[in-house]
Amino acid sequence: MNLKELYQEIILEHGKNPRNLGKTDNFNKDAKGHNPLCGDNVHVYLKLNGQRIVEDISFEGSGCAISMASASIMTDLIKGKNEHEAKEIVEDFLGMIKENPELNSENLKEDEKTKLMCLSGVKQYPMRVKCATLSWHTLISAIDNTQEEINTERMD
Amino acid sequence: MNIDTIKKEFPIFDEKIQNNDLVYLDSANSSQKPKVVTDRINEFYTKEFSNVGRSVHYLAVAATNLYENTRTSVQRFINAKDKNEIVFTKGATEALNLVANTLGQNYLQDGDEVLITELEHHSNYVPWHFLRKSKNIKINFAEINDDCEVTLEEIEKRITSRTKIISITHLSNVTGAILPIKEITELAHSKGIIVVVDGCQGAPHLRLDMQDLDCDFYAISCHKMYGPTGLGVLYGKKKWLEELPPYQGGGGMINEVKKDKISYGDLPNKFEAGTMATAQVIAFDQSIKFLEKIGMDNVVKHEADLVEYGQELLQKNNSVKLIGNPKNKGGVLSFTIEGIHPHDVATILDEDGVAIRAGHHCCQILHDKLNISASSRASVGVYNTREDLDKLNDSINNCKKIFNTK
Numbered sequence: 353m354n355l356k357e358l359y360q361e362i363i364l365e366h367g368k369n370p371r372n373l374g375k376t377d378n379f380n381k382d383a384k385g386h387n388p389l390c391g392d393n394v395h396v397y398l399k400l401n402g403q404r405i406v407e408d409i410s411f412e413g414s415g416c417a418i419s420m421a422s423a424s425i426m427t428d429l430i431k432g433k434n435e436h437e438a439k440e441i442v443e444d445f446l447g448m449i450k451e452n453p454e455l456n457s458e459n460l461k462e463d464e465k466t467k468l469m470c471l472s473g474v475k476q477y478p479m480r481v482k483c484a485t486l487s488w489h490t491l492i493s494a495i496d497n498t499q500e501e502i503n504t505e506r507m508d
Numbered sequence: 509m510n511i512d513t514i515k516k517e518f519p520i521f522d523e524k525i526q527n528n529d530l531v532y533l534d535s536a537n538s539s540q541k542p543k544v545v546t547d548r549i550n551e552f553y554t555k556e557f558s559n560v561g562r563s564v565h566y567l568a569v570a571a572t573n574l575y576e577n578t579r580t581s582v583q584r585f586i587n588a589k590d591k592n593e594i595v596f597t598k599g600a601t602e603a604l605n606l607v608a609n610t611l612g613q614n615y616l617q618d619g620d621e622v623l624i625t626e627l628e629h630h631s632n633y634v635p636w637h638f639l640r641k642s643k644n645i646k647i648n649f650a651e652i653n654d655d656c657e658v659t660l661e662e663i664e665k666r667i668t669s670r671t672k673i674i675s676i677t678h679l680s681n682v683t684g685a686i687l688p689i690k691e692i693t694e695l696a697h698s699k700g701i702i703v704v705v706d707g708c709q710g711a712p713h714l715r716l717d718m719q720d721l722d723c724d725f726y727a728i729s730c731h732k733m734y735g736p737t738g739l740g741v742l743y744g745k746k747k748w749l750e751e752l753p754p755y756q757g758g759g760g761m762i763n764e765v766k767k768d769k770i771s772y773g774d775l776p777n778k779f780e781a782g783t784m785a786t787a788q789v790i791a792f793d794q795s796i797k798f799l800e801k802i803g804m805d806n807v808v809k810h811e812a813d814l815v816e817y818g819q820e821l822l823q824k825n826n827s828v829k830l831i832g833n834p835k836n837k838g839g840v841l842s843f844t845i846e847g848i849h850p851h852d853v854a855t856i857l858d859e860d861g862v863a864i865r866a867g868h869h870c871c872q873i874l875h876d877k878l879n880i881s882a883s884s885r886a887s888v889g890v891y892n893t894r895e896d897l898d899k900l901n902d903s904i905n906n907c908k909k910i911f912n913t914k
Contacts, residue, residue: 355859359852359910368847390851390867391881414881416849417911477855 357473358480359417362425367417372427376410385413385490385502387482392419396427396490404435409491416483422471423487429464435495442488448472449484511802511810515891517542528861531896536681536709536840536887537865538731542798545735548791560786561760561777575786578793579776582741585796586726587717592775593749595742596784600708600729601631603742604675606779607704607725608635610752611673615702618644621670623701625650625658625687626877627680630870632706636675646670652877656683656832660691667695673702678710678726682871682885683832684815684840686714693722702748708732711741712889713811713838715804724748734890735795736788742779749775756781799890807890811839814888818897825901826914831883839888842869845904847913850884856910857884860903 379397386393394413401407409427413420426445430438437459444457445468455465474484482504489502515521518540521530532540552574558567560575582594597603616622622636626649639645650658650666663674674696679686693703703723710716710726712733718726725748728741744752754761754772758781763771772778799807818841822828827846845853854866865885868875875881886900908914 355856355910358855364911391872391875393881416851418852480851480855483851 354473354476358477360470360473362467362470363417363421363473366421366424370411370420370424372410372424372431373412374410375412376408379408379410381494381497383490383494383498383500383502385486385493385504387415387419387486387504389482389504390416392416392483392486394419394423394487394490396423396487396494398430398491398494400435400495406430406433406435406438411487413487415486416480418471418474418480419483419486422484425467425471426487426491429460429468430491433459439492439495442492445471445488446485449475449481511806511890512893514802515893517544517798518891519543519546521891525861525863526859531860531862531899533886533888533892533896533900534863534865535712535732535889535892536869536885538737539712539734539889540891541736542734542795544794544798545791548794549736549787552787552790557787559783571786571790574790574793575784578789578796581793581796582728582743585716585800586711586728586743587719588743589719590746593718593743593746595744595749595776595779596789597740597742597779598738598785599731599740600706600727601740603725603727603740604631604704604706605635606742606755607727607744608639608675610755611702612639612643612645613753614751616643616645616672619646619670620672621646621648621668622673622675623648623650623663623666623671624675625663625677626652626873627656627658627677627683627685627687627871628675628873629677629681629706629708630872632675632677632704633873649873650676652683652685652832652874655685655834656680656874656878657685657834657836658687660688660695663692664695667699667701671699671701673704675704675706677706677708679713679838679840680832680834680871680874681709681840681887682842682869682874682883683834684837684842685832685834686710686836686838688836689721689723697722709838709840712799712807714808718743730788730792730795733795734798735792736785738785739788739792746775749779754778754781758782760784802890810890811888811892814892814894814897815839815841817894818886818888818900821897821901822904825904827908828904831878839892840885841887842883842885844880844883845907845913848907848911850882852911853884853904853907856907857900857903860899860906862900862903864900 392415399408726743730739731737761781831842850866
């Protein structure tokens with residue numbers, strides 16, 4: 353276990369000053385997520401344009417440094433990607449947090465991968481994995497318009 | 509038994525937990541187990557095991573006697589009038605569900621009111637909530653004051669002509685507030701209201717006397733009082749336990765079973781359906797004797813000293829904010845740290861070997877009222893020392909260092 357790996361400077365910085373925090377104007381898709389174990393809530397908003405590109409994305413919520421940083425980094429990376437790319441990146445991220453040693457997505461640039469890998473320290477803390485994944489599951493729910501609130505206790 | 513050397517009785521403190529000495533500050537969640545208790549479980553399973561109350565062979569009779577001995581010990585420990593007022597359950601949660609469910613069936617009428625408090629653990633709210641739908645019961649909440657305690661005056665204010673039950677915690681698992689149960693019961697009884705007490709935090713940390721408190725029901729969690737998991741105790745006044753219907757049906761709780769009619773067993777069997785947590789009950793006798801050996805007055809004194817010391821330490825620590833300041837307080841210190849989420853606090857403390865709890869501690873109503881989603885909680889037991897609280901404070905400082913806050 354290594355706290356320094358978990359609480360890297362970039363995580364602390366994003367946790368303290370999350371990007372894209374708030375409710376974006378003209379969003380046309382959104383979804384809520386909830387972690388009943390710790391009471392964390394997140395609400396993801398996005399604007400998908402006619403070409404199915406994420407024109408804008410933001411989130412509202414409160415939570416620990418890991419969950420806030422994860423949502424912040426996620427929104428930064430997803431902005432400008434198309435729907436298909438976004439979903440593929442989410443899948444890649446969830447795979448990495450659960451078991452894969454690295455990210456494989458061709459839709460992520462090297463510097464984006466480096467940024468995302470800062471969250472990999474959470475792997476060593478099984479109780480905290482859900483903090484990191486909540487906003488990502490919620491993003492998928494928003495894209496798919498499932499109207500279903502994400503609940504981390506009902507996920508693998 | 510000297511309380512200053514009590515740690516030695518708990519084998520877990522000889523272990524290294526992730527290369528650290530364990531500083532266990534999560535006893536309000538569950539306490540560690542002294543060797544006498546775990547030894548007893550092992551001994552019973554390896555040398556004396558049998559089911560109780562059924563067969564006539566030697567082991568069955570011996571096990572039944574041991575099982576009933578624990579009931580007598582519980583009766584003595586809480587000073588209940590009658591041994592048959594002690595019912596074993598699978599936990600305090602089941603004990604509270606039993607009370608809410610059976611009172612709901614036999615006693616409460618459409619539109620009746622149950623008064624609880626904003627301090628309640630979910631297990632003293634959700635069972636009553638079930639009755640909102642099935643019986644159209646209304647639930648009222650006595651509110652906390654600025655010190656996060658619930659006063660007798662507040663309870664009095666919330667009582668209406670429809671209040672039939674007051675169900676309250678003895679000692680808050682978040683703020684540590686100790687409620688004036690005796691006075692509340694006196695007031696309630698003068699108005700014909702039943703009093704149910706969630707004693708999960710009361711039983712391990714306070715001297716109990718059911719005949720003095722005079723409450724009608726008292727729920728106990730055995731794993732919080734240095735005993736095994738999977739076991740709780742419901743104390744109920746005999747007249748109530750006799751009047752209420754059984755909670756679960758099955759073997760052991762019946763008198764006679766025919767195709768057209770069934771009669772139920774006497775107390776306490778009526779409420780102990782199926783094979784009970786035999787080994788746990790038998791080992792729980794050791795938990796009670798362990799506490800009696802220390803003496804509950806010494807436990808109270810020791811924990812009061814710890815909480816006072818801890819409060820002082822944390823009050824002096826910048827950016828730490830203690831939740832509540834009840835005049836009458838048990839060994840619970842809940843707090844928030846400015847700019848650091850409780851889950852981050854708990855993870856960092858854990859790395860230093862300091863085990864606390866972070867979250868809402870099954871008290872979402874209280875956290876909503878305080879306008880926070882979560883808090884960190886350090887809670888003490890007989891084995892804790894002032895040094896443990898020093899380590900807590902040091903580790904909090906480490907958190908602040910990592911998060912670069914003052």
